Amino acid sequence: MLRFVFTKTARYPGLEVEHNQFLRSLRTLFVNIKYRGVRRTVLGLLAIVCAKAGLPILQDYRFYRQNLLESGIDTDGIVEREALDIPEERKASAQRYEASSENEFRHILEKLNIDCSAYRFIDYGSGKGAVLAAAARYPFQSVTGIELSGELHQTALQNIEELTRRGRVRAGDIISIHGDAASYRLPPVPHVIYVFNAFGPDILQGVLDNISADLAEVREPIYFLYNNPMHHKLLELSPEFDKLSNAFGGKWMVFARPAKY
Numbered sequence: 001m002l003r004f005v006f007t008k009t010a011r012y013p014g015l016e017v018e019h020n021q022f023l024r025s026l027r028t029l030f031v032n033i034k035y036r037g038v039r040r041t042v043l044g045l046l047a048i049v050c051a052k053a054g055l056p057i058l059q060d061y062r063f064y065r066q067n068l069l070e071s072g073i074d075t076d077g078i079v080e081r082e083a084l085d086i087p088e089e090r091k092a093s094a095q096r097y098e099a100s101s102e103n104e105f106r107h108i109l110e111k112l113n114i115d116c117s118a119y120r121f122i123d124y125g126s127g128k129g130a131v132l133a134a135a136a137r138y139p140f141q142s143v144t145g146i147e148l149s150g151e152l153h154q155t156a157l158q159n160i161e162e163l164t165r166r167g168r169v170r171a172g173d174i175i176s177i178h179g180d181a182a183s184y185r186l187p188p189v190p191h192v193i194y195v196f197n198a199f200g201p202d203i204l205q206g207v208l209d210n211i212s213a214d215l216a217e218v219r220e221p222i223y224f225l226y227n228n229p230m231h232h233k234l235l236e237l238s239p240e241f242d243k244l245s246n247a248f249g250g251k252w253m254v255f256a257r258p259a260k261y
């Protein structure tokens with residue numbers, strides 16, 4: 001079988017994970033059909049082709065426009081690192097804002113097959129709250145995001161208000177916190193942790209150290225979903241976490257800290 005292997009992708013420069021581009025595209029297509037249906041997936045693909053050809057038609061079917069239309073939430077666009085309203089000393093480590101794919105997130109979470117009602121969910125570097133909105137569809141005890149940019153945090157607050165107004169929330173409290181991921185301390189209860197290419201290894205190591213200290217007494221398993229896992233080696237080297245799986249051709253990695261008995 002033909003094997004298309006790259007070590008970097010144009011969309012995620014710097015991601016050094018090897019992946020099979022063909023299988024990755026096939027998986028993405030399957031997941032889109034599963035969550036969006038055939039019609040909207042085909043229209044979405046046509047919208048991308050039209051946009052690439054400079055034809056501004058079918059725009060409503062592009063991912064973020066669909067989100068805006070369906071859920072009333074704005075998770076649109078890319079905010080480059082230089083344009084983020086964050087402290088200067090954090091700029092070297094921070095990554096640009098860009099929303100996760102809701103479909104990929106749902107696929108990974110459903111594959112975990114856990115009882116969400118026994119967990120809190122946390123997104124480090126939560127931006128406008130795209131993943132908070134996706135996680136809010138599951139019965140987590142709470143869904144919390146920590147975001148360093150005040151502007152993105154304000155948009156997240158509006159999005160949470162809109163989701164709640166539309167009754168699209170199954171989780172308990174949905175919270176966006178304006179702050180630094182490195183300073184956030186977790187309550188000692190079971191967590192599903194999420195990071196999508198938010199910051200460099202310095203901050204990630206601080207986050208991992210806090211997780212380890214704060215959840216030391218938690219006996220249940222802890223899950224760490226890592227999207228675009230640029231610094232996966234830190235988790236692989238961690239004595240606490242085991243790698244459960246690679247998904248989307250290595251664009252996602254799932255780690256777990258086993259139950260303590």
Ligand SMILES: C[S@@+](CC[C@H](N)C(=O)[O-])C[C@H]1O[C@@H](n2cnc3c(N)ncnc32)[C@H](O)[C@@H]1O
Nearest residue numbers: 094098099100125126127130148180181196198
């Ligand atoms: C790629 S975006 C991910 C957004 C969101 N998690 C999602 O998946 O849709 C990364 C976010 O991390 C934020 N960020 C960067 N450094 C941070 C830090 N030290 N503490 C909290 N947030 C940070 C950025 O402002 C940006 O919004």
